[in-house]
Amino acid sequence: xxxxxxxxxxxxxxxxxxxxxxxxxxxxxxxxxxxxxxxxxxxxxxxxxxxxxxxxxxxxxxxxxxxxxxxxxxxxxxxxxxxxxxxxxxxxxxxxxxxxxxxxxxxxxxxxxxxxxxxxxxxxxxxxxxxxxxxxxxxxxxxxxxxxxxxxxxxxxxxxxxxxxxxxxxxxxxxxxxxxxxxxxxxxxxxxxxxxxxxxxxxxxxxxxxxxxxxxxxxxxxxxxxxxxxxxxxxxxxxxxxxxxxxxxxxxxxxxxxxxxxxxxxxxxxxxxxxxxxxxxxxxxxxxxxxxxxxxxxxxxxxxxxxxxxxxxxxxxxxxxxxxxxxxxxxxxxxxxxxxxxxxxxxxxxxxxxxxxxxxxxxxxxxxxxxxxxxxxxxxxxxxxxxxxxxxxxxxxxxxxxxxxxxxxxxxxxxxxxxxxxxxxxxxxxxxxxxxxxxxxxxxxxxxxxxxxxxxxxxxxxxxxxxxxxxxxxxxxxxxxxxxxxxxxxxxxxxxxxxxxxxxxxxxxxxxxxxxxx
Numbered sequence: 001x002x003x004x005x006x007x008x009x010x011x012x013x014x015x016x017x018x019x020x021x022x023x024x025x026x027x028x029x030x031x032x033x034x035x036x037x038x039x040x041x042x043x044x045x046x047x048x049x050x051x052x053x054x055x056x057x058x059x060x061x062x063x064x065x066x067x068x069x070x071x072x073x074x075x076x077x078x079x080x081x082x083x084x085x086x087x088x089x090x091x092x093x094x095x096x097x098x099x100x101x102x103x104x105x106x107x108x109x110x111x112x113x114x115x116x117x118x119x120x121x122x123x124x125x126x127x128x129x130x131x132x133x134x135x136x137x138x139x140x141x142x143x144x145x146x147x148x149x150x151x152x153x154x155x156x157x158x159x160x161x162x163x164x165x166x167x168x169x170x171x172x173x174x175x176x177x178x179x180x181x182x183x184x185x186x187x188x189x190x191x192x193x194x195x196x197x198x199x200x201x202x203x204x205x206x207x208x209x210x211x212x213x214x215x216x217x218x219x220x221x222x223x224x225x226x227x228x229x230x231x232x233x234x235x236x237x238x239x240x241x242x243x244x245x246x247x248x249x250x251x252x253x254x255x256x257x258x259x260x261x262x263x264x265x266x267x268x269x270x271x272x273x274x275x276x277x278x279x280x281x282x283x284x285x286x287x288x289x290x291x292x293x294x295x296x297x298x299x300x301x302x303x304x305x306x307x308x309x310x311x312x313x314x315x316x317x318x319x320x321x322x323x324x325x326x327x328x329x330x331x332x333x334x335x336x337x338x339x340x341x342x343x344x345x346x347x348x349x350x351x352x353x354x355x356x357x358x359x360x361x362x363x364x365x366x367x368x369x370x371x372x373x374x375x376x377x378x379x380x381x382x383x384x385x386x387x388x389x390x391x392x393x394x395x396x397x398x399x400x401x402x403x404x405x406x407x408x409x410x411x412x413x414x415x416x417x418x419x420x421x422x423x424x425x426x427x428x429x430x431x432x433x434x435x436x437x438x439x440x441x442x443x444x445x446x447x448x449x450x451x452x453x454x455x456x457x458x459x460x461x462x463x464x465x466x467x468x469x470x471x472x473x474x475x476x477x478x479x480x481x482x483x484x485x486x487x488x489x490x491x492x493x494x495x496x497x498x499x500x501x502x503x504x505x506x507x508x509x510x511x512x513x514x515x516x517x518x
Contacts, residue, residue, distance in 0.1 A: 166267025234274030292320035
């Protein structure tokens with residue numbers, strides 16, 4: 001089960017399904033021969049992409065190359081060199097626990113007997129806390145392929161946060177209760193194209209990271225699982241390559257019988273990478289640094305509301321975020337691009353769901369968006385104002401109207417009533433979905449020399465239409481005082497229009513113009 005020589009990975013190509021070893025996969029990615037990886041689940045895709053990119057860039061950097069289009073033998077030699085010739089580091093199962101295995105550190109002899117059964121299926125080993133069967137059903141992979149164990153190991157070891165005592169998280173995350181967003185400008189969504197583009201952009205990022213105060217060693221440790229780990233000591237960044245592939249849990253795979261693998265785990269007292277005080281600011285190319293964090297600069301953490309339009313706006317316009325080469329398009333590459341953001345939103349021992357957004361950026365708009373500051377600034381201001389208008393439409397116009405309807409047209413609205421609040425949250429989510437889906441299509445429609453007032457006016461009209469649709473849906477679907485239904489509806493609409501013209505007087509002027517036939 002050596003990833004360097006055994007074909008353990010299922011790969012879908014134009015010629016059908018085949019099996020490849022890891023060096024062959026890297027060679028096939030370089031030639032864009034890979035359509036998909038059938039064993040890879042969506043929440044694992046970006047973790048494996050990051051893993052393959054750091055791995056390839058580390059090999060190329062050691063060889064003094066920068067072209068990811070290489071042969072299978074080239075990659076095999078390079079991967080073997082990263083492991084100092086030790087193929088155990090690329091073997092899925094190594095029964096001698098004092099030797100490394102793929103993403104599994106050697107353990108001191110005193111710990112061998114303390115290993116406990118962790119997983120009988122790959123999805124039990126994965127980073128998702130599936131005990132409540134929220135996102136994915138638990139232990140459903142009861143007849144797993146070998147690549148499912150590989151993807152589960154990569155997912156667990158490179159994306160995990162803190163999950164109770166003895167289960168620390170990764171270093172590329174702001175605290176154990178944070179998360180690790182993957183943010184990237186993608187030129188081509190085919191897996192090989194995306195990989196090649198990302199690897200090439202990693203080299204300028206590597207130069208910058210090596211010059212940083214962290215003190216990375218360009219010949220330092222890449223495969224962190226090569227070192228024995230007693231669970232009490234962390235590795236200093238100065239011993240690591242800037243593209244280090246980390247592990248965060250002491251996990252080992254073993255054979256239950258000839259055909260069956262199981263996972264074992266032992267707790268640890270300290271994170272493997274001694275960088276807790278850096279709050280995730282360790283130079284990860286995919287992870288923006290949040291300069292507006294109330295507790296000081298830290299790796300970006302996506303909140304429980306998921307990937308909002310406001311977050312996407314901040315990323316596109318670098319608003320209080322420090323970004324990297326991977327957050328910019330390749331200048332000499334024409335065409336449309338996508339902004340990809342994905343993240344598993346986590347709480348304290350829970351998951352709030354895997355989120356992803358692919359925002360297409362038209363070529364014509366791309367030059368304005370990533371151009372000189374004087375060309376970006378009017379767009380940045382318009383984009384921010386549009387978000388503020390959406391919040392105002394929601395909280396100042398729609399919310400009072402919905403509450404007025406739900407409470408049967410009272411003299412004074414009680415915004416703290418639990419029953420009305422629950423229904424309001426549904427209306428709020430609906431409105432948020434409607435305007436968020438419309439936000440970027442509207443934004444891309446803004447002409448080069450736009451009139452700010454006209455652009456804002458068009459956006460406010462869209463918001464008004466979405467808000468009124470939600471109010472109508474509310475009155476149709478939600479409970480109300482039946483004896484006062486029509487009064488409630490009339491009052492709610494009255495509040496809606498009154499607030500609308502109060503907070504958006506430009507629409508009132510438009511109504512007068514229309515009435516006057518102008």
